[in-house]
Amino acid sequence: MTREMITTTDSAALELFTTGAEFRSNGPGVVVVIGSMVTAADYSKFSHKLSAALERPIHTLNRRGHGASSAQAADYTLERDIQDLQVILNHTGATDIFGHSFGGGLALHAARTVPVDRLAVYDPAVSVNHSVVASWIPEYEKATATGDLDKAAAIAVKGLDAGGAVSRMPLYMLSLASKITANTPLAKQIREQLPNGVREIKALIAADMPAEPFLELPLETLIMVGEKSPAYFGVACGQIHDVLSGSSYSVLDGYGHDGVNRAPDKLITELAEFFAS
Structure with missing residues (x-):
């Protein structure tokens, strides 16, 4: 694996990892x-x-606010990430994109204007006809303002509903679990990333639109959802697939939102066949 720091059009730095440079x-x-x-x-x-x-090489981007990339702006919008993605595509010469979760939603919006040949997404966090709501954000922001980071983290985990059975635990139990695990690497990462994550969710909701504008997506578009993922992912994906006649729709049986990170063979095989087509 190789690591590069790429300079953006506004002189920010993006951390990019490339796996399979030999290909x-x-x-x-x-x-x-x-x-x-x-x-x-x-x-x-x-x-x-x-x-x-x-x-083939796989280029994994740490967006702003992630890893060693420059900080995410307080007035973050999807457009900033879309411009950064164009920089990475120009640098790598790639015209194929895979996006997961918020990255999938970002990729769907980006591919309407950025030149892309093949686009695959898994559980894309995209709001179509108000399919995504985040009524928990005011409660999260109140907990953050009072310094109760354990409660803030618990509110976000429960609100996002992407952690399987963990997300369905009572809030007081999630808060306690957050306190107990506060010093673990995963908990530290979640706490560090929460401000970025909330800004991204707000931007996602602000970008809500009907399904029809997604007709601008590439003809070769693969939409995937996890069988055990929260239902709101499938709601938006179904609407986009309905209007995008050339798209393919697939359900990853037996897996939830973390199916990408677990990388089962069935997922890898389907994606490899899609990007090789």
Whole structure:
């Protein structure tokens, strides 16, 4: 794996990891757009397996506010990330994108205007006809303002509903669990990323639109959802698939929102076949 720091049009720095650099002669790779409250490191297993199966480089971007990339602006909008993605595509020569969770939603919006040949998304966090709501954000912001980070983290985990059975625990139990695990690497990462994640969710909701504008997406678009993922992912994806006649729709049986990070063979095989087509 190689690591680069890429300079953006406004002189910010983006951290980019490339897996499978030895396959560069086989053609441009695939750019992976990560989700909220994670870093490129959380996709290392996925990137290695997909690169080996596809025999092409996989470029995993730490968006602003993630990893060693420049900080995310307080007035963050999706457009900033879309412009950064264009920089990465220009740098790598890639025209294929894979996006997960918020990264999937970002990729769907970006691919309407950025030149992309093949687009695959898994559980994209995109709001179509108000399919995504975040009524928990005021409560989260109140807890943050009072310094109760344990409660804030618990509110976010429960509100996002992406943690399976953990997300369905009572709030007081999640708060206690947050306090007990506060010094673990995962808990520290979540706390560090929470402000970025909330800004991203607000931007996602602000970008809500009907499904019809997604007709501008590439003809080769693969939409995937996890069988055990929260239902709101499938609601938006179904609406986009209905209007995008050339898209393919797939359900990953037996897996939830973290299916990408777990990188099961069935997911890798389907993506490798799609990007090789």
